[in-house]
Amino acid sequence: MDSIIPQLIVNSIIAGSIYSLVALGFNLIFGTTKFFNLAHGVVAAIGGYGAFAMLKMFDQNILISIIFGIVAAAFFGWLSEKLIYRPMRKNKSSGTVMLVASLGLFTALQAVIAIIFTSQFKTLSTNVGRTKVYEIFGGIITETQVVILVTAILIMIGLGLMMKFTKLGKAIKAISDDEEVAKIVGINTNKVIAKVFIIGSAIAGVAGIAIGFDTGIEPTMGMGLLLKGVIAVIIGGVGNVYGGVAGAFFLSFVENFGIWKISGEWKDAIAFTVLLLFLIFRPGGIFNKKK
């Protein structure tokens, strides 16, 4: 086996874990509300900056900072649903109109982050250059990445269990199938959707924090993250929570193995080529030939 392959696999798994976290929350919200919430990207940035504020500006410990970042992301997700998307849904706004609104929210919040924290790149890591590293079959993985990977796996399992075994999970599925019918059978759809925004945004916040520790954060980080998350979602099948995870790993493997043979500057081009191929030849995603 080529000696670079284990490292490529490790790199792909780490990138896939982060893409998965974004795709999970995005898909959860889309599956329930049926609109592309572009503000999801900036919610991830809010998570990262929330943790940064606590850790570096208020000298809090890592655990408190991480919890604060997740809560901040969840709060902004809930607030956007309560103040913007819910009234729009009430007014029967189309998915396109809501998409535009979410883009506006994305831009506004990104600007606010830049004003408060400046647009300079910042890292959450407190041990830059001194991170503990492990070797797996010749591939190197840092301690931070191990934590990211384990966290992503736990979140995926947790979300899966929630969807399958809890009342909330069943209510989400019901709304996802047909919101009007869900209302008729007595589900408080507004309450469930609010919870979906809280959970989805909290997961996005975790992604933002993970990136903050692994590389770093900047106000514009949301768009790149969102695009990768959306591509993963489309590859895996829009609205399919597990498909999104598969799409995320598929994307990260294609990207990392792609730039092994062609130059690194093509990484984003590879991602978008994959997106176009799926949109043309398999619009339903990996697991769904039709649609």
Place this chain on the structure above:
Amino acid sequence: MTVKIGVTLPLTGDVAMLGQNSKKAIEMAMEDITDTKYNYEIVFEDDQFKPSVGVTTVNKLISVDKVSALLSFGSPVGNSVNPVAESQEVAHINFFASDMNVANGLYNFVNYTPPYKDAKLFVSELQRREIKNLGIFEVQDNPGAAAITQALEEEIKGTDINIVANKKFNTGTRDFRTLISEVKNENIDIYLLQASSPELEIVYKQMREMGVQVPVTSIETFEFSSDISLFEGSWYVNAADPEKWFVDEYISRYSDSPKFGAANGYDSIQIIVRAIEKVGNGKTIPTNEKIRDSIQNTKSFDGALGKNLKFDDDGIVVSDAVVREIQGGSPVTIK
């Protein structure tokens, strides 16, 4: 009579520290100029080191502020200001561009060490240190970095130095691990890191995390870093050093050392003011054409970057590169 001069700089963003530093140098230059026929007003705009924002700021400076001349900073913004300055016929000096294309046209000038000077010194330093195998990590969408790499490739031809690997990436890349994996086992003596902050620090950090302990160097880019101490002990080639009097005056005025490009900014604004003074009568503002010709004819200018500075036929003030080393967290010129 007041003459306005427009300056577009990265006052916020990843290289804001360089932009802010240059702004202070320009203000210092204006305070150092006395006995002028005109009053001068410097209008600063923030371009965040982004070409698209640079176009907006320079259009605003020309059409709203009605400036008589322009200064810009860096190759990316310089390239986007170039056609605007040319079409609007406003003299423009870029004082931080390695890409000499920024000086193309009748109204555009560059006051910065050209890449062939950097490359020549860099190759001679590699030879002096008996370094044969070079690996490069290079941001491909920055015209300044590309111009330097191109000059380096030219300079290396015919020597016994090999570019073993040249890994290119886009600005905004945050995960370099696959690129590092590809070169990790190559026989490389030193890595040339051609990227600005934060890509520079991230690629370095990820190299070290992945066990690549080979020395690193740069052509100018270490001075872009917000955390230069990361590269402690590393040597690199930098653009021309400022004169001692400039450094002393800057420190005494601002209690801070002038950073990369500050002296070029100081000289460039003084070149413009002196050019205007030379062709103006103090009652009417000289035409843009006269200002341009006066700048082009600048000769024997004694400035912060040395004596007898002048523009060559391509509109470039040619200055010599230096070798520096990071010692105690600060850059020190060693050659």
